[in-house]
Amino acid sequence: MKKIVFISHGHPELSKGGAEVASWNLYQLLLKNGYDCLYIARTDGASHGGSTFSSRGEEVLLHTGMSDWFNLSTSHLKPLFSDLAELLKEFAPDVVHIHHYAHIGIELFPAVRRALPNAKIVFTIHEFMAMCMHNGQMVKRETLKLCSKAVEADCHKCFPSHSPGDFFLRKHYVQDQFSFVDDFVSPSQFLADRYVAWGLPQEKVHVIENVLPTLTPVAPRALADGEKRTKLAFFGQVNPYKGLDILLKALTLLPHELRSKVHLDVHGANFDMQTNDFKEKVELLLNEVEDCVDLRGPYESEQLSSRMAECDWVIIPSIWWENSPVVIQEAIHIGRPLIGSNIGGMKEKIDGIAGITFEARSAASLASAIVKAVDPDVFQYWHEKLSNQQPAVEQHLQFIEALCS
Known part of the structure; x- marks a missing residue:
């Protein structure tokens, strides 16, 4: 052996x-x-x-x-x-x-x-x-x-x-x-x-x-008549490199009609361990978008599928290159397309494969990507491209x- x-x-x-x-x-x-x-x-x-x-x-x-x-x-x-x-x-x-x-x-x-x-x-x-x-x-x-x-x-x-x-x-x-x-x-x-x-x-x-461990695909959530794919989620550490502040700022830039329908769940850890400057920046942004954001806190691996099942899109707005964020592969295998920064490992794993990319560090570009992504036809296109295979x-x-x- x-x-x-x-x-x-x-x-x-x-x-x-x-x-x-x-x-x-x-x-x-x-x-x-x-x-x-x-x-x-x-x-x-x-x-x-x-x-x-x-x-x-x-x-x-x-x-x-x-x-x-x-x-x-x-x-x-x-x-x-x-x-x-x-x-x-x-x-x-x-x-x-x-x-x-x-x-x-x-x-x-x-x-x-x-x-x-x-x-x-x-x-x-x-x-x-x-x-x-x-x-x-x-x-x-x-x-x-x-x-x-x-x-x-x-x-x-x-x-x-x-x-x-x-x-x-x-x-x-x-x-x-x-x-x-x-x-x-x-x-x-x-x-x-x-x-x-x-x-x-x-x-x-x-x-x-x-x-990855074996992950079972989860069917997209059912939509009411005329409803758009407006359920967004962030998974990962809450620190200056992961871009949560960019995402929160992007929500403030959405058209008013869409802003009232979009909801973001933040599944993240270690916010309390960050610098005071970063915490104050994020808290000010959270105050602006408190009507459409929930802080869900950290999660265990066995909770991932159920939490991801609640959303339509997983957003990775990191401002550094990243390598191969595990959340990208998890989202793909569970069946959730992604919106990610167009740099480093994120661009390699998402662009043309699993969703939409936007100009890294640009809240305006991310807001434009969200406007595009909520269209059910856009979601369906990328959802159908996802594969649960693990070569x-x-x-x-x-x-x-x-x-x-």
């Missing part, structure tokens, strides 16, 4: 980020297909007795941390080069599939290679953290202007305490650690192209979409099988 180890920077039951969920879904897929799998997830806090590992069901929790966020580095080397190494040697996997190094340290890659010189190391890229110190967002710190590539002089302007030379050395240190990786997986072509331009060997980069399942299985052969 072929053995696969997954390493994630968080357990999806404790931290519901995209990388955690993506790694978990792939882990579950391989278990169902007869692979012997071990899931290792980094966690906060010390374990009972101070050991490096504890357990959560069948999964292993790795208690460690990252001490140098500039270099994505850790000074906690024993958990990686000694404790994790011993665990990996004991399990003796054919493949180690890493889904993030954040909170663990970029030294994770040489630690795995030293422990398992003959195993294949795979790394799935989930964002731009390796090339952008600004939370991997690839936007300027103060203005949030998009960055098309990582330029050391521009990085220095965002973080004046670090010289352009510091960023040059950071890039090459990270690339040195990535040299231990045999194959990289990117869920979008856009992200793959950015990393190849940054320095990853093109022949090592494979574009394969993230795997990524077979692609991942073929990829893993080739690594193990």
Whole structure:
């Protein structure tokens, strides 16, 4: 039986980020297909007795941390080069599939290679953290202007305490650690192209979409005579990069007759953790549109289908590039077309495939897209194009099988 180890920077039951969920879904897929799998997830806090590992069901929790966020580095080397190494040697996997190094340290890659010189190391890229110190967002710190590539002089302007030379050395240190990786997986072509331009060997980069759990399509809601497709929904984190403020502003720009019929449900989390400036901006906009917006709060995965079933369109107004937002694939599989920003992974996954795109960061452009989308014929056109198939399942299985052969 072929053995696969997954390493994630968080357990999806404790931290519901995209990388955690993506790694978990792939882990579950391989278990169902007869692979012997071990899931290792980094966690906060010390374990009972101070050991490096504890357990959560069948999964292993790795208690460690990252001490140098500039270099994505850790000074906690024993958990990686000694404790994790011993665990990996004991399990003796054919493949180690890493889904993030954040909170663990970029030294994770040489630690795995030293422990398992003959195993294949795979790394799935989930964002731009390796090339952008600004939370991997690839936007300027103060203005949030998009960055098309990582330029050391521009990085220095965002973080004046670090010289352009510091960023040059950071890039090459990270690339040195990535040299231990045999194959990289990117869920979008856009992200793959950015990393190849940054320095990853093109022949090592494979574009394969993230795997979803099985989702059953939900029929469109029934319309009354003359009713339009005016039920809109936002799913995701509420932070400055996700564009909820753009969406709320767009609602204020709708023609009065349409505005009185449109309704937006916001299914989002972590608004309370944002800066005061951002919270005040959003709260002022919410006051303007309180008649047509409901804040529904965060949701569990098992609530997704029922919440999405209530809407006609899912809107993704992010102001950063995004990679392959899982909500896009979820909406497609459940049967809800999308309205999304025309940049990055959103444009790649939506434009001409699953809905309408609009000029990123433009509330006026988004308002125009909403006016178009509420037409039942427009909704029907895009709804009929959606597919519940997951080619990524077979692609991942073929990829893993080739690594193990």
